[in-house]
Amino acid sequence: MATVLLISGSTRAGSTNTAVIRTAAALEPERTRVYTGLAALPAFNPDDDADPLPPVVAELREALAAADALLVCTPEYAGALPGAFKNLLDWTVGGAEMPGLPVGWVNTAGVAAPTGGRGAHTELSTVLGYVGARVVEQGCRRVPLARAQVGDDGLIADPDVRAEITAALDALVRTSAEG
Template sequence: MTQTPTRIVALVGSLRADSLNRRIAEALRDQAPEGVVVEIASGLADLPFYNEDVDATQTPAAAAALRELVAGADAVLAVTPEYNGTMPAVLNNAIDWLSRPYGAAALSGKPFGVVGATPTPYGGKWAHEDAVRSFGVAGAVVVDGAVHSQSAIDVNVLEDADILGRLQAVVESLAAFQPTAA
């Protein structure tokens, strides 16, 4: 009997094709542990800014597709840089779309973690704290130990085995998460 793999959807907070955080997401996808599939969400650039009037009349195709992808996942991982001391607008907008409709949102109860790297001393810590807060408010369950902020000053994040191990540990934490009984 084969077991269904754990599906983790990665939301990348940078739209740049060759961004360090996109490459981190790709490395996590390519090196996912056995029994885990990391799928990088596409189309975040196609999401219009959230507007409840639009959502109530005809949800845009990009938003409906993202909701379906996340609803079918076992967990969500944000892989994001930090822009001006906070998370990028594209990630915040994705949260807005994924947090609705209220009571039946795709994020409701989803295990969540966040990783990323920036060429700053704090490695995106503020953006990651904001993501934890926003995803939690939106209904996701922030998994203990599933946050890693990495400075990319003087280190190649993608070639340092110790750093890659810490990033992969977040994926493993999400895959192993078991909700506590209420």
């Protein structure tokens, strides 16, 4: 069975992006794994991208190497990827885990967001292309989400949102099975 690694690009406790990741894990616990080390990653320094890697970087790369696909959900800050998430992506450049890895994302930017998260996802596409990841268009979804849609348990109950999350996961699993 294919395993999809789930990463939230937000370090915010009440993030709708993290709620999507938690919901994906709750919907598909057998075929997902959540990476939670974003906030612990040191600032990327090419001098440190050598063995032995910082332990948290080694954990990130091990999680990516064990995954058959990757689903991310990231906010947009100041028209681009959040710094902490870009830092995570920078740590993948020197590794061999990303080339060919099927990747999708769920964009939760609300309808009032000035660009709808376009800046972050344009930047994400650029970085993913640079590291050789395989962007799966069917695994990329725009699902505007309000904080009020996230329950006290940190999950999203809305069946339409859950269907979109499941569709993104299905597309990634299907693509990883195709090779």
